[in-house]
Amino acid sequence: MRGSVNSVKVASSSPIQIVHSSDFHLGVSYRSLRGKGDLTNLRKRDFRRNVERIVEYIIENNIDLFLITGDIFHSPQPLSDDFVFISECIGRLASHGVWTVAIAGNHDRPRIAERRSTLEGLVKANSPYFLYVDKLRDRPISLEIGGKRISIVAIPYIHRQVLKLIDSKISYESYIQNHIAEMVSDSVFREADVRILMAHFLLKGARFPQGLLPYVEEPVINYSNLLPDKFHYIALGHIHKPQKVYENAYYAGSIERIDFSEEKDQKSFNHITLDGDSCRVEQIPLKCRPMYTLSIKLPDAKNPLNLLIEAIRSENIPKGTILNLKLNLSEAIWNVIDSGWSHVDNLLLDELEVFGYRYFVENLGIDRGRIMEISKIDVRRQVELYIKNLSIPDSLKNRMVELAGHIVDEVESGEA
Numbered sequence: 001m002r003g004s005v006n007s008v009k010v011a012s013s014s015p016i017q018i019v020h021s022s023d024f025h026l027g028v029s030y031r032s033l034r035g036k037g038d039l040t041n042l043r044k045r046d047f048r049r050n051v052e053r054i055v056e057y058i059i060e061n062n063i064d065l066f067l068i069t070g071d072i073f074h075s076p077q078p079l080s081d082d083f084v085f086i087s088e089c090i091g092r093l094a095s096h097g098v099w100t101v102a103i104a105g106n107h108d109r110p111r112i113a114e115r116r117s118t119l120e121g122l123v124k125a126n127s128p129y130f131l132y133v134d135k136l137r138d139r140p141i142s143l144e145i146g147g148k149r150i151s152i153v154a155i156p157y158i159h160r161q162v163l164k165l166i167d168s169k170i171s172y173e174s175y176i177q178n179h180i181a182e183m184v185s186d187s188v189f190r191e192a193d194v195r196i197l198m199a200h201f202l203l204k205g206a207r208f209p210q211g212l213l214p215y216v217e218e219p220v221i222n223y224s225n226l227l228p229d230k231f232h233y234i235a236l237g238h239i240h241k242p243q244k245v246y247e248n249a250y251y252a253g254s255i256e257r258i259d260f261s262e263e264k265d266q267k268s269f270n271h272i273t274l275d276g277d278s279c280r281v282e283q284i285p286l287k288c289r290p291m292y293t294l295s296i297k298l299p300d301a302k303n304p305l306n307l308l309i310e311a312i313r314s315e316n317i318p319k320g321t322i323l324n325l326k327l328n329l330s331e332a333i334w335n336v337i338d339s340g341w342s343h344v345d346n347l348l349l350d351e352l353e354v355f356g357y358r359y360f361v362e363n364l365g366i367d368r369g370r371i372m373e374i375s376k377i378d379v380r381r382q383v384e385l386y387i388k389n390l391s392i393p394d395s396l397k398n399r400m401v402e403l404a405g406h407i408v409d410e411v412e413s414g415e416a
Helices: 038-062 080-096 119-126 160-166 172-184 304-313 331-340 343-350 374-388 392-415
Strands: 003-005 017-023 066-068 099-103 130-133 139-143 146-153 195-199 232-238 243-246 249-251 268-275 278-285 291-297 322-328 356-361 366-368
Touching: 017 038, 017 232, 038 080, 038 268, 038 392, 066 172, 066 195, 066 232, 080 099, 099 139, 099 146, 099 195, 119 130, 146 172, 172 195, 232 268, 291 304, 304 343, 331 343
Parallel strands: 017 066, 066 099, 099 130, 146 195, 195 232, 232 249, 291 322, 322 356
Antiparallel strands: 003 278, 017 268, 139 146, 243 249, 268 278, 356 366
């Protein structure tokens, strides 16, 4: 898969090679999925394999710069083994002289002012060839690679509540645009040969599942707010579907399918070649575990359990699939099937060898096993929406949101 070629001028003769990836979500939980064994740890291997594939690609193809646009971790307090894993990957790239620049996303950015980002530890330890940005910088990042000056404007995820505390009179879009305008006026940026914008937010025109809770009530930035003609490449994170949004603006997407809203996505990362007056973007596909939604409507019949089993068996579900089973049937039929569910369980896990599954009886509202593993974010969002509708001063609302976020953080990190 190849992206289009834009015509923004890049100084110097030798091309700069860049890889752009995003939304690793290391540490996402699958404990509520029905299956055999510790599915969270088994699923963790899928995510790590794709990170390793990207690292291997970078080394094998002599990439100069690795951009990660947010949500390396699924939580602000990642498990130690996830932190060690990503540190090893960054260290391996550094040993080959590859710069890694990462920004914080909405999942892994500290939500409490007193908390520090885990990845900041690598920066404080002067880890070579690594920069991590979890707050707006006073000046653009400046690197020299292959004799070229590279300037990066890095915008980590900024929560709308944080912006209200900073300046309640300015819109989110204006705040972003004003910061970019300040950065591009800096001499470091103006004198650079290669100019890049990194950001973690929603860009108008991008395709994403409407109504999905992580995106509810989030501000949407206009392309013009980014001052796009100032940049050779705009690297975006937050939306999990990889896509070209505008001429030089790309979401790399997540590295694995995280929930069923992504089951049809072909995951990938971007290989960018900046050469002379062209910017070529190639999408490099990643292998992912299959996800599949199967909807079955059962009539009232004498042997509904047998009908269900045969309907599932006829689908030829690939081995290792994560299955979303949706059933539509009467309460009487459900009672029969529920009493013999062990037969369905044996079919799925032993005969068909699916990785794990959830099932949902749509018309009865029965939900067994949930894979919308943004569920912790669901809780956070629901609390925020509840607080927002209270008839109390905004200052108290903001404090309540902060404290609620602190509690969710503790639950996510296992500290509670």
